[in-house]
Amino acid sequence: MSEIGYVRGDATAPQGRGVKLIAHVCNDLGGWGKGFVLALSHRWPEPEAAYRRWHRERAANDFGLGAAQFVQATPYVWVANMVGQRGMRTGSKGVPVRYEAIDAALGKVADRAVELGATVHMPRIGCGLAGGKWSRIEPLIEERLVKRGISVTVYDHD
Secondary structure: OOOOEEEEOOOOOOOOOOOEEEEEEEEOOOOOOOOHHHHHHHHOOHHHHHHHHHHHOHHHOOOOOOOEEEEEEEOOEEEEEEEEEOOOOOEOOEOOEOHHHHHHHHHHHHHHHHHHOOEEEEOOOOOOOOOOOHHHHHHHHHHHOHHHOOOEEEEEOO
């Protein structure tokens, strides 16, 4: 069984050959303006535009906690917008991260990665603005992706 690879660098510039799927966590409010999404938008307009459209048309689609949207940014790079946080700020109900939603979305990412024959790349999802703990997220990645033989690289930004 492979394991998660950790590298220093930018998850929007995934390393390696072949098709790459960049996974990251979004909120359930349609907000896109802080954290890793800014780096994504700086590189490609499509993931943000698709996410905003997906949220706007949510009455007619699967948008919600645990959903994942796949957006092709280049011929070899896809972005997975995973809805894994409720709201945007820490409040009386705790931090915005929702581990069950990230777990469900990672399952969809695994299916798509297998279809595409892709490797998966990500920052430490759910651990920035969402307030999650990597010690809770890492096992979800191992269970959903690594156990299926999918190569995963996690990027720690300098």
